[in-house]
Amino acid sequence: MISYLRRCRNLRTRSELAYGNDGFFIQRLLYNGPDTVEELLDRHVVKKEKSLDDEEEELLTRQRLTSSRREALSLYRDILRASRFFMWPDSLGVLWRDILRENARKEFEEARFETDPEIVTRLLIGGRDAVQSALEKLAEKQRQQIEKERAGGHGR
Numbered sequence: 001m002i003s004y005l006r007r008c009r010n011l012r013t014r015s016e017l018a019y020g021n022d023g024f025f026i027q028r029l030l031y032n033g034p035d036t037v038e039e040l041l042d043r044h045v046v047k048k049e050k051s052l053d054d055e056e057e058e059l060l061t062r063q064r065l066t067s068s069r070r071e072a073l074s075l076y077r078d079i080l081r082a083s084r085f086f087m088w089p090d091s092l093g094v095l096w097r098d099i100l101r102e103n104a105r106k107e108f109e110e111a112r113f114e115t116d117p118e119i120v121t122r123l124l125i126g127g128r129d130a131v132q133s134a135l136e137k138l139a140e141k142q143r144q145q146i147e148k149e150r151a152g153g154h155g156r
Contacts, residue, residue: 068120072108075127079104082131085138 079100086096111123 064117068117068124071124072120075124075131076104076108078131079127082135085135 083097083100083104086100089095090099107127111120114120114123
């Protein structure tokens with residue numbers, strides 16, 4: 001923001017020098033480049049990320065967290081929806097649906113206060129991949145089961 005204001009001020013100053021205070025054009029015979037070394041460096045040197053004041057930085061952090069929060073809630077709902085397809089019990093008689101929901105809840109609670117955007121993104125991507133993989137495996141097993149039933153039905 002500060003560099004933008006400097007550029008605007010320099011542009012206004014240059015236009016006043018070129019056109020004069022009357023608004024008439026006066027040919028400028030001097031080099032029409034940056035006026036100071038700072039401007040030259042500002043234009044041609046790789047800049048670090050602009051530093052923001054605390055309020056702007058907090059707003060950006062909130063927006064990133066809100067976006068990640070939305071994605072996390074969406075993933076959690078997708079896990080709950082996908083768990084409906086796992087209706088058979090495990091060796092202890094507990095439905096896989098309930099096991100998957102408990103584990104998802106536990107993992108989300110463990111990562112609840114994670115603020116590092118890179119780790120949050122990695123967790124979200126890993127969760128999406130796991131849900132997709134589980135559903136693909138489930139669909140493949142169901143196709144195999146249907147094929148077995150069709151093969152067994154034709155033989156009768």
